Amino acid sequence: MKQESHTAFQGPMLWITALVLTAGNFVAILDSTIANVSVAHIAGGLGASNSQGTWVITSYAVAEAITVPLTGWLSKRFGATRVFCYALVSFGIGSALCGLAHSLSFLIFARVLQGFAGGPLMPLSLTLLLRIFPKDKATVANGLWSTTTLVAPVIGPILGGWLCDEYSWPWIFYINVPIAIICGSFLFVIFHNHREDLQKHPIDKVGLLLLIIWVSALQIMMDEGKDKDWFASNYIITLAIIAAIGFAAFMIWEITQKKDPIVDLTVFRHRGFSASVLTLTLGFGAFFGINVLTPLWLQTNMGYTATWAGLATVWTGVSALVISPLVTSLSSRIDGRKLVFGGVLWMGGVTFIRSFLNTDVDYWTIAMPLLVMGIGMPFFMIPISAQAMMSVKPEEMESAAGLMNFLRTISGAFATSLVNTVWENQTNYKHEQLSVLLDSTGNIFRELVASGFDTEMARGIINQLTTSQSVMLATNDIMLYSSVAFAIAAFAIWLGPSTKKL
Known part of the structure; x- marks a missing residue:
């Protein structure tokens, strides 16, 4: 379905929209580091060990990693602006659930939801910044995005530590809620009349399922292995087998999938990219x-x-x-x-x-x-x-x-x-x-x-x-x-x- 493409924004609205887009990128990257100094507080508050508390970090990262390869397909199918807006609002909802968690298992579940929503935010924020800026100001868009990408991890540990010490650990998640929901709603209004070229490409369902299986099995095995005495446990052995078979099946499927693979492994044929x-x-x-x-x-x-x-x-x-x-x-x-x-x-x-x-x-x-x-x-x-x-x-x-x-x-x-x-x-x-x-x-x-x-x-x-x-x-x-x-x-x-x- 052919639709009118984005036009460049002008004047104050350009900079307001740019700041809102970078705010979405900011909160997604911020949450990859804000919990680093908060693990001890979270673990203590939920009655878990520090090693179990690191699941708060890894669960978000794994969930985010799974949705990153889907960003291209989602953008073509539903439009980059719509995906970004929904992802940003969903990120805010996931953040609220994280703050409301009263058990480690529910917090990990909420972090997974938050990670799923956060995955598309970083790549799409750059895509949309390049769309709204005139071509002769593309370097400005790149500079704004790069600065945000570097600033967020810097602020994360300080902000997380201060919120934990002065208030309580749920506030490291609550602070995302107003930013995500307000910015997401603003972008819904701003981009309402902007149209994109939508393409109904089929999703590689088998590849996506295999990706989720082997990544999840491997991550759970690595997180729980130390507590289960590694391969002395049948549970860990089972996870290792699932991860190995899932990875092998995923590689075979993606290599032989000629049309719309979830991960295009053929790019590894380029020596520079592989290195x-x-x-x-x-x-x-x-x-x-x-x-x-x-x-x-x-x-x-x-x-x-x-x-x-x-x-x-x-x-x-x-x-x-x-x-x-x-x-x-x-x-x-x-x-x-x-x-x-x-x-x-x-x-x-x-x-x-x-x-x-x-x-x-x-x-x-x-x-x-x-x-x-x-x-x-x-x-x-x-x-x-x-x-x-x-x-x-x-x-x-x-x-x-x-x-x-x-x-x-x-x-x-x-x-x-x-x-x-x-x-x-x-x-x-x-x-x-x-x-x-x-x-x-x-x-x-x-x-x-x-x-x-x-x-x-x-x-x-x-x-x-x-x-x-x-x-x-x-x-x-x-x-x-x-x-x-x-x-x-x-x-x-x-x-x-x-x-x-x-």
Whole structure:
């Protein structure tokens, strides 16, 4: 059905509409990080462990990842403006349900709904910004969108920490409700008379079902494996089999699906795209994993409040924002592989330095490496998208962008589960080792008793000291492993050709 396309907006209405669109992008990205410093509060409020609390992060990321590949089909079938408006309002409703949750299971259910709605917001906000701005101001639209994309993750931890400390954890979700519903309703009115080219393409129902099955099974297996003793549990074995078979069936189906596949895997034939996606998946997974771990470690082991944990981690985003304009300028003149390689290797080097911390570190000893690490972020995140998109044909860009965003999102979810599992296992392992070494002669115990502590208190003090050191050592191990992942990601970018040769 052929319909009139969008026309460019003008005057104040252009900027009002642009701000409303970026607000939709802002809340979707904000919710990927706002819960990072709130896990301990949420888990405590709902009677769950910290490891179970990370489901609040992974459930949103997985749900978001599943709907990202559907964005193109939804836009063609129902129109980009209509999908964006409905998704934004639905995001607000999902946020309200999250705040009203009184159990972890209901909160995870609400986060899944919120993630389903949030998936299309980020790609469609850019699409619609480019539509409403005149072609000669396309760079302004891109700049506005990029700034929002960088600002939201910076504000997330600070805002989440402050709301948890000053009010309560449901408010990290409630703040989305008025923004989403008001902005969504405004856009319904503004875009009411604007028409789009709609195409009734069939949806790849089998591919979508297989995608949901293998991603969900794998994520549940990774989240629950540590609590079920991994493959000693028939439940975990069953999930692993479902994930493996589902993934194999999905790959076979998508490769052989010639018309309207849910994920166009043929774009992987482009060496530049494959190398870029491999770098992005490893690098973003490592970054997201330690970004979740850091505030959790600060709150559970270092005595930080959620607010101060957010203030410590925010420095990564601050330096990234300052450096971004320089990187944008360099991207047009320098081989993208050099920028990505330098940025990712820089992040890996700083992470390696962070693997030597101890329990006596002060605020700035924690914050300064994060500030320095943020310098490398724009060199990684800004050129990598161009490196990937310039490697594919123009008609493949939509599919390539959807696949890249899917893998980026899902790598963050998987990394969160993996880091949390390894951190917990390493903590227990280090605790067993230190328990033998710390007071093998019993001198510390006898000195505590002689100082006036009773037997139970003396044992408690020794156990607390052992636990504190065990968590610190386990955290350092995660930083070391993550630095290796960054190094591999940095060198992987050289598998692709120079963008100047494409």
